[in-house]
Amino acid sequence: MGIREVADMANVSVTTASRALNGTGRIAAGTRTRVKKVADELGYQPNEVARQLKEGMSSTLGVLVPDITNPFFPELVHGIQEVAEENGHVLLLAPTNGEPTGIAKALRQMHSRQVAGVVIVDDCLDDSALAKELDGLKYVALDRKLHLSQSTWVSSDHLGGAQMAAEHLIGLGHRRIVHIAGPQGIGVARERLAGFRQALELADIPLDDELVFYADFTEDAGYQAALGLLERDICFTAVFAVADLAAIGAMRAFDEHHLDVPKDISVVGFDDIHLASYVRPGLTTVKQQIAELGRVAAGLLLDSDPGTEGRSRTLPVEVVTRGTTARVRQSEVST
Known part of the structure; x- marks a missing residue:
């Protein structure tokens, strides 16, 4: 018809x-x-697409995410979608699988669809290569601080949040604290490791490289990292994981080895995904304003000039205390 x-x-x-x-x-x-x-x-x-092409405009916003299976990203996208719909836009979601070729392919798709702009939630393509692929596309980076002219980004306070997480454990008497770190090629993982180190330094606790395990943000990575800790018979009383999923994976490994959380080992995550309050015990974590991050990013993207200097935003975070952290037992305190 x-x-x-x-x-x-x-x-x-x-x-x-x-x-x-x-x-x-x-x-x-x-x-x-x-x-x-x-x-x-x-x-x-x-035919809305044909009309938009004829008029040289689009009501579509592109969103690039590395992984749609991680529950962090659907909540983030929901925030973007809320603002997009309020302004008469629809979303084109492009998973990149966290690969440079995935970002490049997704951005070429955005160009071919003549999207009004893109929110980039991926950090695996360096700035110069990303600038080349953007090629004039209107964009806002989310959880990535781009070093490009007229760039706009939105991020949580990852360094401050990680410092607060470590300080929470230190305040409970823990000194042998493991950090399951994320890939250091990703900015948020670097910032969280830096925040962890900063907390130890301020508390005069020497950083033991043996207590830093490099993994990624997934449940399996946390599980494997915890198994590695246990196999190497490393002395530790607490774990701060780079993400909630990694923390939950570590908890599964501890449970399989009949270690009680938090009686034997305290665990802290980062993100406060919906699942964090449903695992048992409930996960102590650093709460990000996940949906709000998406809303702010979409709002900046739809602004007439998102690249205006000083528009970038850092959203505050807070530690949410649940059941996975407890005061260290005096017999375990290292002198």
Whole structure:
């Protein structure tokens, strides 16, 4: 069913029918009503993509995320979607699998769809290569501080949050604290490791490289890192994981080895994904404003000039205490 059939049934020209349905041009109210009624009866749907291409504009926003299976990202995308829909836009979601080729492919797709702009939630392509692939696309980076001219980014306070997580454990008497770190090629992982180190330094606790395990943000990575700790018979009383999923994976490994959390080992995560409050015991974690990050990023992207200097934002975080942390037993305190 096309616009011509609608025009014929409404006894108007194709141009008049198109203007009546698009809300453009000076059309008599009665004519507009008649055309819309016919379109509804025939089940006609306008070709929105064709209209946008003809007018040189788009109501689509692109979103690049590394992993749609991590529950952090759906909540983030939901925040972006809320603002997009409020402003008459739809989302085109492109998972990149956390690979440079994935980002490049996704951005080329965004160019071909002539999107109004993109939110980039990936940090595996260096700035210069990313700038080349962007090639004039309007964009906002999320959880990535780009070093490009006129760039805008939105991020949580990852360094401060990690410092608070470590300080929470130190305040409970822990000194042998493991950090399951993320890939150091990713900015948020570097910032969280830096925050962890800063807390130890301020507490005059020597950093033991043996207590830093490099993994990633997944549950399996946390599980394997914890197994590695146990196999090497390393002395530790607490774990700060780079992400909630990694913390939950570590807890599974401890449970399999009959270690009680938090009686034997305290655990802290980062993100406060929905699952964190449902695992047992509930996970102590650093709470990000996940949906708000998405809302702020979308708002900046839809701003007439998102690249204006000083528009970038860092959102605060806080430690949410649940059941996975406890005061260290005096017999375990290292002197």
